[in-house]
Amino acid sequence: QDARHTGEDVVLYSQQLDAEHRRRFTILHDFRQALDSDNQLYLHFQPRLNLSNNKCQSVEALIRWQHPTLGVISPAEFVPLVENTSLVREMTDWVLQRCIEQINLWHQQGCSLQIAMNISGSNLDEAGFAQRILSALQEAGIETRWFELELTESAIVSHSKQAMKQLQALADAGVSIAIDDFGTGYNTLTYLQEVPAHVVKIDRAFVFNLEQGPRNQAIVNAMVNMAQKLGYRVVAEGVESEQSCEYLRTIGCDEIQGYWYSKPSPANECCALATN
Ligand code: C2E
Ligand code: MG
Ligand code: MG
Ligand code: MG
16 A cells, blocks of 8 residues: 555545446446437448548448437447447447448448448457358348458457458458557567458557657658558548648558548538548
């Protein structure tokens, strides 16, 4: 124990811990109901800008939760909690169904958008996961090229043999695989030799302050070059300014995503960007 803490500090600290535990408990408990309700969960979509033709051809689906009493809860808060439980399977299935409906809706509207959907590492440990995705796409009559799966670098690094087989099956069927939050795994890059991925998404930690100096630029430049030499398409996440976008264009980055081009938005707003 730290002798500098007064008794009062300890009480405050334990009250705060208590509140955090309660909130976590509530979130997990209520997420079950959110999945069953038809109006608490919804998706926003964040467009990506293809720098070679200045078009939006792909959008990322991001889950949102309007809690009945707590208000909007960020996925950065609830997804990691859900990921540690068996509810993660239902969450991913819910997102998958919504993405499939949305792709079909957009395509009917003449809006040729691809959707990139986030999955959790533990999804790949579920037996039959790859087959579930492929069957769902097939039943809805959607070609696999309209669908991309994003998996974080840390989820890939801690993969099992079984997980890698499922990724391979998805890739073999034509689903695009993206390595999300690239550069944050604090790991060797040896996994790049074996993971069947097509896209690398450079984490926004490296991107958001690009215009602030040559050091940040040197890091991003090296990442883009390396990933492209290995055959990946490169998307820079978290682009918040025109200068950053222009820098990324100069070094030949393939696509950008970020508040500067567009915030995550309701589906109908993306269609307008894509058809322009
Ligand atoms: P991510 O997949 O890396 O998504 C990017 C996050 O960065 C999103 O936060 C997005 O709103 C935010 N972002 C985009 N552009 C900018 C920018 O220019 N500046 C800044 N500061 N932020 C930007 P969001 O929507 O809160 O999602 C957080 C994380 O939650 C996601 O990170 C992803 O890991 C997870 N997540 C979201 N939806 C899902 C889902 O449907 N399934 C799973 N498994 N995870 C999800
Ligand atoms: Mg993502
Ligand atoms: Mg990311
Ligand atoms: Mg992230």
